Amino acid sequence: MIPTESLSKIEKAYDSPPIWYDIRGFFVLTFAYRSTLWAQISLFGNNIGARHLEGAVGSGTLFGIILAWKKITGHPIHAEIVGFDYAPSMLAGAIRRFKGMPGIRLIQADVAALDLPHDYFDTANIANAIHCFPDVVAGLTEVCRVLKPGGRLAVNVLLYPRGVQPFKWISERINAWAIRKGILYTPYDQADIRSRIVNAGFDIESEKVAGNTLNVIAVKRSA
Ligand SMILES: C[S@@+](CC[C@H](N)C(=O)[O-])C[C@H]1O[C@@H](n2cnc3c(N)ncnc32)[C@H](O)[C@@H]1O
Numbered sequence: 698m699i700p701t702e703s704l705s706k707i708e709k710a711y712d713s714p715p716i717w718y719d720i721r722g723f724f725v726l727t728f729a730y731r732s733t734l735w736a737q738i739s740l741f742g743n744n745i746g747a748r749h750l751e752g753a754v755g756s757g758t759l760f761g762i763i764l765a766w767k768k769i770t771g772h773p774i775h776a777e778i779v780g781f782d783y784a785p786s787m788l789a790g791a792i793r794r795f796k797g798m799p800g801i802r803l804i805q806a807d808v809a810a811l812d813l814p815h816d817y818f819d820t821a822n823i824a825n826a827i828h829c830f831p832d833v834v835a836g837l838t839e840v841c842r843v844l845k846p847g848g849r850l851a852v853n854v855l856l857y858p859r860g861v862q863p864f865k866w867i868s869e870r871i872n873a874w875a876i877r878k879g880i881l882y883t884p885y886d887q888a889d890i891r892s893r894i895v896n897a898g899f900d901i902e903s904e905k906v907a908g909n910t911l912n913v914i915a916v917k918r919s920a
Contacts, residue, residue, distance in 0.1 A: 703831035704807060707783050710879030715756035715790030722758070722825075729871040730825070730855055731864065731908025734759075737824060737853070738766050740912050744851035745774050746819025752808060752840060753826035754780035756790030760824070779813065781806040808836035813843045821850045828855040829882050833890070837897030846919040850899060854911040855884045868909055887911050 711718065726732055742763045751760050760780065767774050778801045782788045788805050795801045806812065808823075808830055821840050830836040840850060858868035875881035885893075890911065891901060899915035906912075 706879045711784035711787045718756055719758050729868045730910045732910045738763055741822045741824050741851050744820050744822055744849055745776055747776055748818045749776045749778045750818040750821040751780035752821055752823040754782050754791050755787045757794040761794050783807050809839050811839050811843055815842055816845045818844050819848055823852040827852050828884055831882055834893050834897050841898035841917050844917045846917055848917045850915045852913050854890045856909050856911050857884045858909050
């Protein structure tokens with residue numbers, strides 16, 4: 698379990714109105730992750746199985762865009778979806794956004810303590826959030842527990858800033874601000890986060906670095 702002190706910090710860090718989160722999120726995505734919305738739609742939109750877990754769903758902006766994109770491109774999602782988030786104000790935004798949409802259940806939960814059955818989900822996505830978890834292995838181990846053996850996790854990880862100046866410097870400044878604000882726990886080295894994902898019970902199927910982001914598809918090892 699993640700210490701109560703860390704959880705109350707998360708709750709406080711995300712207590713702004715969801716619209717502010719969306720505006721801020723665009724800048725963080727562009728200048729700290731050095732990623733694009735399209736990269737995210739492509740990574741996460743291709744990992745939604747019949748029973749899907751949307752981890753740290755936030756206010757649901759990205760997941761809503763992905764569902765809409767699947768629909769307009771002729772691949773509407775008909776899945777049983779559970780979304781969770783720890784921060785009440787973020788979750789409230791997602792509840793409003795997905796109200797009335799069949800098949801989506803939203804719960805408040807810490808990633809390290811999910812009140813969900815073992816071996817249940819075909820897929821799980823954790824978008825823009827793994828580097829916010831105070832105990833990343835505890836969180837990933839719990840997500841692994843609720844996935845079926847062979848179930849797939851898609852996750853993007855914020856890496857320590859790379860590349861040329863002044864972009865590296867800008868990313869470093871944004872990360873330092875985000876850590877102070879409590880919306881970032883830490884960026885990672887690729888080898889370090891890779892070994893933590895493996896230690897939590899996954900095999901890495903693919904990994905790709907783009908900008909300051911590591912995009913990973915991992916598969917739950919069979920017992
Ligand atoms: C940067 S937001 C990403 C939200 C969404 N996935 C997206 O891409 O727009 C990170 C989210 O992780 C959530 N979070 C942080 N630590 C958490 C934890 N221990 N358990 C569950 N959610 C957590 C925060 O509340 C926040 O909504």
